[in-house]
Amino acid sequence: MKVKAKAKNNITSVRVLAKHPMETGRRIDKESGEKIPAKYIQELTCEHEGNVVFVAQLGTSVSKNPYLAFSFEGGKKGDALQLRWNDNTGDVAKVEAKIK
Amino acid sequence: MNLLSKAATTLLLISLTSVSYATPEQDKETFQSFYTERFPDISKADFGDGVYALDQDARDQWEAMNDFPPYEDNLEEGEILFSTPFENGKNYASCFENGGENIRQNYPKFDSKRNMVVTLELAINECRINNDEEPLPYKKGDIAKISAYMASTSEGSEINIATPTSKAELAAYDAGKQYFYSKRGQLNFSCANCHIQNVGRKARSETLSPALGHPTHFPVYRMKWESFGTLQRRFDTCNKQVRAEPLPGQSEAYRNLEYFMTYMSNGLPVNGPASRK
């Protein structure tokens, strides 16, 4: 996950680019002829100072390497944000990013 | 005056006010003003944005994608590849002027000793060969990433190809110009048919981009390729689309074409690498 976060006038805006194939489960592997199993992020959250400030529930219609932009009230330069996603196969990714 | 001397005088007059072929500088002026006159609301520098200077709906999507460019990872890899020394301890910086930084705008160059056009990608591979490294495949992969990194250090610098003046330079320039204006392929199109004559119009559902500004943003990250590709990789696609045979990377025809095309965009700022559909 790559995160860019900026705070201005007590509002923090965040952009996230998660690295994930977001396989729909409908694509056919050219070599094997088999369907590639579905693998996609189901939930992505952002926490700031113990508060969950963003919850996204995603499905297979979200693009590969999901991009999300959101903002929340609060936050200042130097604060830490915790981002986390989990997918349908149980994989999890976590990243901590500083607000600039 | 009798007829013979009249004819002789006429011929003499014609030879004195002889028709000369336009110089490359004149070509460039004509080429650039074609576009600036056709699209008076677009500044010359903005032609480097191609279709995104012509179509707002497409531009909005492009700007949204640039909010988090899809090529960031590849560009970082390019920087690492560029900075990593070869087995012998030397690195790319030792092969290029200014350590390889902020030089993309000077390529392609004409090498008068070897009588040939040298593109940046060719120079990258020659650097490798001179340092006992295997050359990289042209058009895509690592070479495109390295070239993309080098282009990124030139952001904003104006394309500055030395004007062809010597006989050899003019020959290469003319060959590139000929290629650009010659029809080819089963569909019998020339580069000019789409990118000059029909610029801004559509070929099926695609808007045709202006040839002015074509080289400024390469290597390009095409969403379709999901990777960087060089200008010559794009030449291949254009050739295939008009059902013509693509040429091998860094073939003479492609290098001469790149020389001509880049000179035509002299003065425009480097804005590569960039993403495109």
Next chain:
Amino acid sequence: MAISRRKFINMLTVGSTACLALLSPITSWAAWASDAFNATSPDDAYKNLFGSTDTVDSDEVKLKVPKIAENGGAVPVSVKTNLKDVESITIFVKDNPQPLTATFQISAKTIPDISTRIRLAQTSTVTAVIKADGKLYSKSQEVKVTIGGCGG
């Protein structure tokens, strides 16, 4: 992940910070809406997510999506509103195999202004639904997806 009441009280009793850290909530609200995401028709997706298909078209829902997608696999979309008491923002693509694309839960501190990139299997209508103050407000727009000619 829900935890049992007994475990929760146990943790409070033990009072260790380590335990509480493990507790860190993945979901503060509902679990991933699987029935809604797996629904193959927009109506079913709406019913499973909202319990209703009763939406009202509203200009308060500012949906930005292109007219002709450059790339059907990555169509930028953004939804925002000035409506108050927003609970959620949801995006549907009518003709996708799974119309429910994404749903964003808006807390008291979240600003109702979201952008993402979505996939369109074919030319279709993209709909943004904002749940605010118990009501469902929507805005739709068709997005054309082409295979393209010479850019293709």
